[in-house]
Amino acid sequence: MKTELAVIGGGxxxxxxxxxxxxxxxxxxxxxxxxxxxxxxxxxxxxxxxxEEHLAGVRGLTIGEMLLEDARKYGVKVALNTVAWGxxxxxxxGVTAPDGVDTLEPQKVVVATGAIENSLSFPxxxxxxxxxxxxxQTMVNVHRVLPGQRVLIVGSGNVGLIVAYQLLQAGAEVTAxxxxxPGISGYQVHASKIVRMGVPIxxxxxxxxxxxxxxxxxxxxxxxxxxxxxxxxxxxLLDVDLICIAVGLRPLAExxxxxxxxxxxxxxxxxxxxxxxxxxxxxxxxVYVAGDVSGIEEASSAMEEGRLAGIAVSVALGxxxxxxxxxxxxxxxxxxxxxxxxPYGDDRHEAKEKIVQSCGQGAR
Amino acid sequence: MMENPLLEQSSGVLSYEELRRHxxxxxxxxxxxxxxxxxxxxxxxxxxxxxxxxxRTVITVGEPITNLPRLIDQxxxxxxxxxxxxxxxxLAIFIIDKTFSETEAAVTMPYExxxxxxxxxxxxxxxxxxxxVCGGYVHKVRNVKGYDRTVVVTVAVPKEFADEVRFxxxxx
Amino acid sequence: MRVLHHPILGDAPAARAVTxxxxxxxxxxLEGEMIASALTAAGIKRFRTTSRGRDPRGIFCAIGRxxxxxxxxxxxxxxxxxxxxxxxxxxxxxxxxxxxxx
Numbered sequence: 001m002k003t004e005l006a007v008i009g010g011g012x013x014x015x016x017x018x019x020x021x022x023x024x025x026x027x028x029x030x031x032x033x034x035x036x037x038x039x040x041x042x043x044x045x046x047x048x049x050x051x052e053e054h055l056a057g058v059r060g061l062t063i064g065e066m067l068l069e070d071a072r073k074y075g076v077k078v079a080l081n082t083v084a085w086g087x088x089x090x091x092x093x094g095v096t097a098p099d100g101v102d103t104l105e106p107q108k109v110v111v112a113t114g115a116i117e118n119s120l121s122f123p124x125x126x127x128x129x130x131x132x133x134x135x136x137q138t139m140v141n142v143h144r145v146l147p148g149q150r151v152l153i154v155g156s157g158n159v160g161l162i163v164a165y166q167l168l169q170a171g172a173e174v175t176a177x178x179x180x181x182p183g184i185s186g187y188q189v190h191a192s193k194i195v196r197m198g199v200p201i202x203x204x205x206x207x208x209x210x211x212x213x214x215x216x217x218x219x220x221x222x223x224x225x226x227x228x229x230x231x232x233x234x235x236x237l238l239d240v241d242l243i244c245i246a247v248g249l250r251p252l253a254e255x256x257x258x259x260x261x262x263x264x265x266x267x268x269x270x271x272x273x274x275x276x277x278x279x280x281x282x283x284x285x286x287v288y289v290a291g292d293v294s295g296i297e298e299a300s301s302a303m304e305e306g307r308l309a310g311i312a313v314s315v316a317l318g319x320x321x322x323x324x325x326x327x328x329x330x331x332x333x334x335x336x337x338x339x340x341x342x343p344y345g346d347d348r349h350e351a352k353e354k355i356v357q358s359c360g361q362g363a364r
Numbered sequence: 365m366m367e368n369p370l371l372e373q374s375s376g377v378l379s380y381e382e383l384r385r386h387x388x389x390x391x392x393x394x395x396x397x398x399x400x401x402x403x404x405x406x407x408x409x410x411x412x413x414x415x416x417x418x419x420r421t422v423i424t425v426g427e428p429i430t431n432l433p434r435l436i437d438q439x440x441x442x443x444x445x446x447x448x449x450x451x452x453x454x455l456a457i458f459i460i461d462k463t464f465s466e467t468e469a470a471v472t473m474p475y476e477x478x479x480x481x482x483x484x485x486x487x488x489x490x491x492x493x494x495x496x497v498c499g500g501y502v503h504k505v506r507n508v509k510g511y512d513r514t515v516v517v518t519v520a521v522p523k524e525f526a527d528e529v530r531f532x533x534x535x536x
Numbered sequence: 537m538r539v540l541h542h543p544i545l546g547d548a549p550a551a552r553a554v555t556x557x558x559x560x561x562x563x564x565x566l567e568g569e570m571i572a573s574a575l576t577a578a579g580i581k582r583f584r585t586t587s588r589g590r591d592p593r594g595i596f597c598a599i600g601r602x603x604x605x606x607x608x609x610x611x612x613x614x615x616x617x618x619x620x621x622x623x624x625x626x627x628x629x630x631x632x633x634x635x636x637x638x
Contacts (some may be wrong), residue, residue, distance in 0.1 A: 033600065033619075034600070034619065035619075035621065040599075045544040045545065046453065047413075047451070047452075047453035048453060049409060049410065049411040049453045049454075050410055050411060050429075051410070051411070051412050051413070051416070051429050052412075052413070052416050056411060056412065056413040056416070056451075056453065057413040057416075057417070057451040057452075057453060059512065059513075059544070062512075116597060116599075116601045116602065117597055119596065126586075126591055126593060127592065127594075128581035128582050128583070128592050128593065128594030128595070129581055129594060130596075131594070131595050131596050131597070131598065132596060132597050132598070134597075134598070134599075135595060135596060135597050135598035135599070136598075138598040138599060139572075139573065139576060139595070139598055140539060141545065143569060143570060143572075143573040143576075144538060144539045144540075144542070144545065144548055144573075145537065145538055145539065145573045145576045145577045146537045146538075146539055147576050147581075147595070149537070168477070169476060169477060169542065169543055169544065170539050170542060171537075171539065175368065175370070176368075176370050179375075183375070184375055184376050187407060187409060187454065188376070188378065188406055188407050189404075189405060189407070189409075189452075189453075189454025189455065189456040190454065191375070191376030192376060192377075192378060192404065192454075192456065192492060192530075193454070193455045193456075194376075195371075195374050195376045195377055195492065195493060195494050196490060196491070196492050196493070196494055196530050196531040197490075197494060197531060198367060198368055198371060198490075198494040199368070199374075199494070200368055200370035200371045200372075200373060200374035200494075201374050201375050201376045202370060202373055202374065202375070203375045213592075214581065214582055214592055215581040215582065215592065215594065252601065338410050338428070338429055339410055340410075341408070341410045341428050341429070341430045342407075342408035342409055342410060342428075342430035343407070343408055344407075344408075344409060345410065476543045476544060477543050478541055478542070478543045513543060513544050515543075
């Protein structure tokens with residue numbers, strides 16, 4: 001099936017790419033393997049940061065609804081329950097839809113397949129009810145089911161802290177957040193709001209093991225020294241039935257990899273990321289990336305990267321004049337840059353600058 | 365409710381001394397004039413909806429948007445309307461009114477839990493470290509559709525705890 | 537445990553009950569929900585056991601990426617229960633190892 005632009009993944013990045021392109025007259029087909037598009041937006045029941053143009057103060061799930069409505073309004077063709085299992089170097093995409101296998105033949109592709117949570121190995125880590133913090137968040141906020149009543153959270157980044165708060169909102173008790181580093185990784189404001197609710201954040205602590213036969217029944221934590229070795233005698237047994245692992249995400253970039261896009265390793269962005277230029281085009285001409293697949297950030301930056309890709313595709317397909325396109329790209333770039341300011345953004349900004357530079361020097 | 369014994373060792377507690385050093389933190393002189401928004405936001409995060417939402421334009425973040433918010437209300441006073449309390453994604457803004465009564469201060473905070481408290485409920489005031497520090501009662505509960513599910517709760521506590529109480533639990 | 541009242545999500549929407557059969561026992565589910573949700577609501581946490589150690593496994597990522605939650609559904613093994621909706625009369629069995637195609 002021929003299409004002008006194929007967008008793989010209907011989360012914030014993919015939806016924004018599709019919307020920008022469709023608005024400019026591109027014929028867009030968006031595929032998503034889920035029953036509903038929106039990616040991880042619908043589990044984000046909290047208000048977003050940023051400024052008015054980033055929809056600061058608006059809840060993630062509301063933004064999800066707004067984007068779905070825009071996609072519909074601009075005539076984006078959305079194929080749900082459709083898995084894109086292959087991306088080939090000629091940009092063809094192998095998909096499996098409910099009615100069978102098909103091949104998409106797009107002129108341009110935006111890969112916006114997001115990320116997966118990292119896991120942490122410790123004795124008992126495979127027990128039922130050891131799950132990602134984002135997984136618990138999905139179970140509670142999307143499926144309205146609480147997997148446990150007494151929770152230990154491992155990792156004090158924003159995901160761990162926000163999920164702690166949201167588990168409290170759902171009626172669970174959060175016994176502790178443990179963080180191996182000497183300081184809290186996430187925002188002070190996220191930490192403040194759970195500590196004042198009686199949730200201790202224990203820095204220089206880690207989980208030693210999860211105990212239970214059928215599922216989690218207890219967790220053993222301990223203090224760690226500067227080399228992250230457990231301090232003997234500091235072990236404590238916690239009576240928990242759910243352990244949420246919040247130790248970061250990594251991109252789901254397999255499709256880029258199989259198509260032959262060049263990758264580099266950036267710890268600040270979650271690991272191996274596909275290289276892209278300032279318009280989000282990878283080292284494979286006509287293939288763009290946007291959102292967490294290109295480096296772990298947040299939904300707000302995913303949206304702006306998606307917009308960059310959508311606008312760039314529109315220019316490349318000749319739908320808008322390059323000057324108008326350049327102006328819109330500069331605006332989206334400015335909004336994106338604002339989200340990478342400050343101590344929580346500097347490392348990401350620096351990494352993205354290096355990616356764009358590397359991409360420019362790479363084989364095309 | 366039994367307090368979690370691990371709370372003693374918790375990180376993430378801003379001290380009042382640390383907060384008072386921030387340029388926007390109100391002086392005692394300003395507290396004597398009436399309610400004021402107290403913005404407990406101490407990190408450079410790109411974020412400024414408190415500035416956008418303030419009707420009286422007394423909150424400024426400016427550019428870059430990582431600047432800490434400053435509340436400067438020399439001409440037109442902050443009247444404690446609470447819009448900033450509602451919109452702050454970090455739930456980090458409180459309205460403190462040390463003129464509430466002779467002996468009490470009113471602490472207004474965002475609240476996103478069930479069950480909702482009711483006016484008159486007796487409460488225990490809780491500090492930033494999650495410890496109960498005093499008694500009090502619920503003075504007002506504002507649950508307005510336009511607040512998009514952030515309820516604004518005002519508790520009355522003994523005045524000497526106005527700088528400490530930032531949460532509450534039901535008493536008894 | 538189902539979250540029937542939530543400060544942000546509001547009250548749970550009305551949903552039709554459907555019955556699925558888990559290891560031969562009837563389990564009440566809500567129409568349209570994921571199999572993993574129905575099982576979690578019913579207090580079932582072990583979804584499968586591993587080939588060698590026969591260790592219990594359940595949900596890890598909950599978004600259809602890690603395959604920890606797979607079970608035999610209507611005779612077909614390796615079905616990702618966190619992204620597969622229930623259907624009335626569905627049979628869902630604890631998978632052992634790689635499962636058996638029926």
